[in-house]
Amino acid sequence: AQSVSQHNHHVILSEAASLELGCNYSYGGTVNLFWYVQYPGQHLQLLLKYFSGDPLVKGIKGFEAEFIKSKFSFNLRKPSVQWSDTAEYFCAVSNTGGFKTIFGAGTRLFVKA
Amino acid sequence: GAVVSQHPSRVICKSGTSVKIECRSLDFQATTMFWYRQFPKQSLMLMATSNEGSKATYEQGVEKDKFLINHASLTLSTLTVTSAHPEDSSFYICSALRDRANTGELFFGEGSRLTVL
Numbered sequence: 001a002q003s004v005s006q007h008n009h010h011v012i013l014s015e016a017a018s019l020e021l022g023c024n025y026s027y028g029g030t031v032n033l034f035w036y037v038q039y040p041g042q043h044l045q046l047l048l049k050y051f052s053g054d055p056l057v058k059g060i061k062g063f064e065a066e067f068i069k070s071k072f073s074f075n076l077r078k079p080s081v082q083w084s085d086t087a088e089y090f091c092a093v094s095n096t097g098g099f100k101t102i103f104g105a106g107t108r109l110f111v112k113a
Numbered sequence: 114g115a116v117v118s119q120h121p122s123r124v125i126c127k128s129g130t131s132v133k134i135e136c137r138s139l140d141f142q143a144t145t146m147f148w149y150r151q152f153p154k155q156s157l158m159l160m161a162t163s164n165e166g167s168k169a170t171y172e173q174g175v176e177k178d179k180f181l182i183n184h185a186s187l188t189l190s191t192l193t194v195t196s197a198h199p200e201d202s203s204f205y206i207c208s209a210l211r212d213r214a215n216t217g218e219l220f221f222g223e224g225s226r227l228t229v230l
Contacts, residue, residue, distance in 0.1 A: 009154070032217045043117070044206070044221040051217070090156070094217050099145070099210075101219060105156040 002027045004093050006104035013081050014112045021076040021107050023091035033074040034092040034101075035065055044090065050074065061085070083113045116140055117209050119222030126197055127230055134192045134225045136207030142187040143209035147219070148180070151204045163190040163207075187212070197229040 007022035025031070035047040048059025055067040065076045074091060088108050094101035116139040126132050136146055144165045149157040161182050162170040169182035179201075181193040190209075194201050204226050208219040 004156075034218070036219075036221075043223050044208075044219075046218050049216070049218060092219075096217070099162070101147070101159070101217075103157045105154075 002093070002100070002102050004091050004102050004104035006089075006091050006107050008107050009105065010108050010110070012110045012112065015083055016080045017111075019076070019078040019081045019085070019109070021089055021091075021109075023074045023076065023104060025072050025074065025091070025093045025102075027093045027095075027102065030096055032094045032096060033065075033067055034094070035059065035063070035074075035076050036090045036092060036103075037087045038090070039087045047076070047089070081109075081111050083111050085109060086111045115211055115220045117143075117207065117220045117222045119207055119225050121225060122223060123226045123228075125228045125230065128198055129196055131193055131195045132197055132227060134194075134205055134207075134227075136190045136192070136209070136222050138188045138209045138211075138220070141209075141220075142212045143190075144187060144212050146184060146190040146207055146209045148182060148190070148192050149206045149208070151206060151224070157206060160192075165190075194227065197227070199229045202227055202229045 003026045005024045033050040036044045037047045038044045050057045050067045058064045063078050067074050088106050090106045091104040118137045120135045146163040148160045151157050160175045163182045163184040165184045171177045184190040206224045207222045
């Protein structure tokens with residue numbers, strides 16, 4: 001069955017701490033991988049995506065993610081978080097074209113100033 | 114660019130009534146839109162894929178007669194919750210694929226919180 005698993009439901013960090021959010025997926029065929037973010041009171045928006053090529057992708061606001069095919073993982077990282085990174089982060093997987101996108105349960109990140 | 118707007122953002126209705134939620138792509142055409150339901154502390158659950166000019170494709174377990182979807186134009190999809198009951202109370206979110214972009218990126222509405230009394 002297709003699924004996306006995010007390892008942490010809640011993460012609390014102090015500013016300048018490093019962040020890594022885990023994401024593993026089960027999905028047949030060629031996949032596109034995404035991280036979406038939802039800041040308080042705002043729409044879900046794309047943080048970064050992987051389609052092909054370099055498995056280390058960089059997104060907005062200093063975030064990056066690494067696709068490890070052998071581990072079916074797409075973990076999100078940021079070396080030094082800021083208070084403004086407080087948000088909910090969703091890992092998502094789709095087939096080519098974006099149909100049947102499956103979302104993880106989300107991780108709520110709270111960054112203490 | 115690529116803005117999706119949902120309306121209303123909040124709606125309260127009595128049990129047995131029907132509620133319509135609109136999802137509009139404001140600055141792009143979207144042949145395909147998606148409707149999700151989000152329960153507290155859970156992920157987005159895909160309810161159906163809305164296709165312009167044709168019938169929606171519903172996910173397993175979603176009642177098509179309960180959740181009517183109409184995608185009459187390239188910029189508008191509507192979700193009507195018919196004969197709503199308290200168990201239909203939830204947060205409903207739409208997203209859209211931008212035509213000809215072929216990136217797989219989804220653009221989301223701000224969501225609509227439905228409360229059925």
